[in-house]
Amino acid sequence: MPDFLRSTRSRVAVTAFAASVVALGAVSVWFVLQAESRLRDAAAQLADAHADAIVQLLNTGAEPADLTLLVRDSIYEVTDHAGKRLVSCPVLDGATLAANDTDVTLRPYEIVRSDQASVGCAPELRDLDESLTVHVVHAFSGNSKYDVYAGVQIDPEGQAAVDSVRTVLTFGVPAVALLIGVIAWLAVRRSLRPVEAIRAEVAEIGAHDLGRRVPEPGTGDEIARLAGTMNTMLARLDEAVTRQSRFTSDASHELRTPLASLRTQLEVLLAHPDRLDWRHSCENALLDVTRLQDLVADLVLLGKLDHAGPDRLEPVALSEVVQAVAAGRADVEVSGTPVVRGHRTRLERLVRNLVDNAERHAASRVVVAVSAVDGWAVLTVTDDGPGIPEADRERVFDRFVRLDDARARDDGGSGLGLAIVADIARAHGGTARAEAGSRFVVTLPELKPS
Missing domain, CATH: 3.30.565.10 (Histidine kinase-like ATPase, C-terminal domain)
Structure with missing residues (x-):
């Protein structure tokens, strides 16, 4: 793991940034797709209306060639059942509208403006100097003799708004996620400041300095409870160490007395064997040994009870x-x-x-x-x-x-x-x-x- 990710605040900041990118990105993509879907639905409804009007004309006996005079301000194409183009508005060269519920892009050089049949088509085709995207729907005439394709330009103002929103979100989502990551880093750094104070204090506490306590923030949160728990633990350790030290000192003192007495009696007995009563001296020594035995047994039992x-x-x-x-x-x-x-x-x-x-x-x-x-x-x-x-x-x-x-x-x-x-x-x-x-x-x- 890189060094910059080892600290908690860095990991939280990176996690917050990544989570924000994913969440905001998913919401942004959903929003843009929904907006584009609404634009295409609106264009599809209008294209369906144009296709239905052309189908009605064909069903009443009109010929495809008559549509250039009967249908105005529309973009359409009529083919026979073999797919041969019979009429289109505008007249196209190298392009076709033969598609179903999809977008078709018409480029200026693909529209034959010199043909009279292109004159009465949709007004958006006039003075067209850039590509035009239309949404095309497909319909059949009543006797299925003709395939009718009608196209309607997607609302340019709405599409421009969606494109602007997409651009803003493309750059805005990472920026907002980065801001959230920075805020998370600062917030965690501030929240962990008491933890660092606790760590520093604990690092300075030694075995002979257990009377010290870590600072307790008055926030009442998990860190405050942690500090309180650590102070309670330090108090127990302090008490245990003090008790153990006192116990060791007292035990050493208690053991020293009968041992010193026993040694003295043995030394005197060895130094003056002819002046002392051996039996009496051994009885006194046995009494000290018994006292030592009882004391050690008590110490062993207390040790067992402690642990x-x-x-x-x-x-x-x-x-x-x-x-x-x-x-x-x-x-x-x-x-x-x-x-x-x-x-x-x-x-x-x-x-x-x-x-x-x-x-x-x-x-x-x-x-x-x-x-x-x-x-x-x-x-x-x-x-x-x-x-x-x-x-x-x-x-x-x-x-x-x-x-x-x-x-x-x-x-x-x-x-x-x-x-x-x-x-x-x-x-x-x-x-x-x-x-x-x-x-x-x-x-x-x-x-x-x-």
Whole structure:
């Protein structure tokens, strides 16, 4: 493709020009043909009248030779059934009017002006110094003895007007089409100006500059919606990159602590093997390894939830999941038997994390309740602990967040349990929230029986 056609505005302009040439050209040709057809129809009607008059004279007994005296101001020719010319007006030399419903051109040198029979013919033949075009029709006499051909000149003024229109359209159609192409080029260039601004802005946005946004024109059209969509996409990318960066930093920090502790214990044990209790040191090292294993498992699960495609889900009775996980660890209250479409193993992980968190903070009692409310399966986990401050009820579901950092570390918490709860609930089309006191509520869409 030529370089000048690679831009959208050039392609649109060329397309508009070509379409205009075709459309305007077709309309112009149709208009000229219709005008010429009307001129020929008018000439044909008048020629039919002249032919009918000659046929009537022949049918009443007139001879073809008598027509030079009986018929005036007409152009005609009469032949016998063999095609031999019997009389014509004007007298022709090297030309003939023997045709049917067509145009015949008579040139000045083909008309014998010296013959007396040419004198009384149509007035347009007098002083003729250029070719004359007539429309000829064909008729038969009553006994089919003679063929009568009558011709009438096409309206010269009308033909001149049609010729003028044809000339104007021949040059005007390309000019108008070119003007339309230029207007289309300018219009598209103006319309795409915001797109160029968006492109330039996006080209300057780097991985560490996702806070920038493309300009949004206030036109409310497709380009404005495109800009809005791109800004929404940039906001999501910015959030995802920020979250990923924070997650990587936090994960590195969380992994560094047990690794540093494990290394320190091993180095001290190797440096002073006779001064330390090997069994106690190995138990401490095993505790750090277990903590590392749990943390890596949580990170792997979060990674799967972040990039999970559509899972093969199945109907799961939420009350059965709660009974399997929480029985013996909490008081279970079941009101109804809601069924959800989900991943059973991950739903068990959700319940387990909530119960683990409640046990970690409860004074003496944990209650797990399951109910069905307005098409939603509702899971509630409550403990009698100190509760969550209102300002932290949303933040508590962020990754690596510990409201009581020291105690969480001692108890082996990684700060990922509630984040996993929120992601699993979200993956199942539900939500997780913290309410007043030590109360966590998970809502999942209930599976209606088919």
